[in-house]
Amino acid sequence: MARNYWLMKSEPDAFSFEDLKNCPNKTEHWDGIRNYQARNLMRDDMKKGDWVLFYHSNAGKETGVVGLAEIASKEAYPDHTSWDKKSKYYDEKSSKENPRWLMVDVKYKRPLKCPVTLQQLKEETALEGMLVIKRGQRLSIQPVEKQHFDHVSEMGGVKL
DNA sequence: GCCAACGTTGGC
DNA sequence: GCCAACGTTGGC
Numbered sequence: 001m002a003r004n005y006w007l008m009k010s011e012p013d014a015f016s017f018e019d020l021k022n023c024p025n026k027t028e029h030w031d032g033i034r035n036y037q038a039r040n041l042m043r044d045d046m047k048k049g050d051w052v053l054f055y056h057s058n059a060g061k062e063t064g065v066v067g068l069a070e071i072a073s074k075e076a077y078p079d080h081t082s083w084d085k086k087s088k089y090y091d092e093k094s095s096k097e098n099p100r101w102l103m104v105d106v107k108y109k110r111p112l113k114c115p116v117t118l119q120q121l122k123e124e125t126a127l128e129g130m131l132v133i134k135r136g137q138r139l140s141i142q143p144v145e146k147q148h149f150d151h152v153s154e155m156g157g158v159k160l
Numbered sequence: 161g162c163c164a165a166c167g168t169t170g171g172c
Numbered sequence: 173g174c175c176a177a178c179g180t181t182g183g184c
């Protein structure tokens with residue numbers, strides 16, 4: 001089956017692409033997603049081997065795509081932070097027996113030679129329609145069309 | 161720090 | 173089921 005393509009946002013102050021690189025096996029579980037649309041995308045459409053544009057949000061003029069990653073878990077699985085009372089992602093409506101929230105594992109692949117800023121994404125006519133450049137688009141996991149993924153990679157100086 | 165846009169909650 | 177109030181995201 002053909003691979004799917006995604007964009008995943010993270011605030012670099014909280015968890016950056018470099019942080020992912022420094023994780024054991026360059027892999028980390030993507031916890032804390034508390035949005036139904038994003039959860040359903042993970043549950044229904046994400047699969048191992050899908051490719052990801054790693055996007056730094058809330059990062060001033062650094063805001064943009066900084067690297068490539070891939071989905072490393074076979075599928076989405078329960079987010080244990082959702083029933084951990086000490087976690088800031090705790091949700092009283094979620095439990096181990098009946099988990100409400102899911103996560104996937106994300107693995108570092110490679111950095112873009114030159115990061116592609118949000119500004120550049122907006123100026124690129126070939127990327128018209130990409131969700132991330134839509135105003136007010138807050139979804140933290142977004143589907144990306146293959147042609148857009150390829151184009152952003154190319155802009156970033158990465159030959160796939 | 162501001163604030164527009166958006167998702168969720170809860171009263172009715 | 174509607175919608176106002178609220179909290180959060182994230183660009184600027």
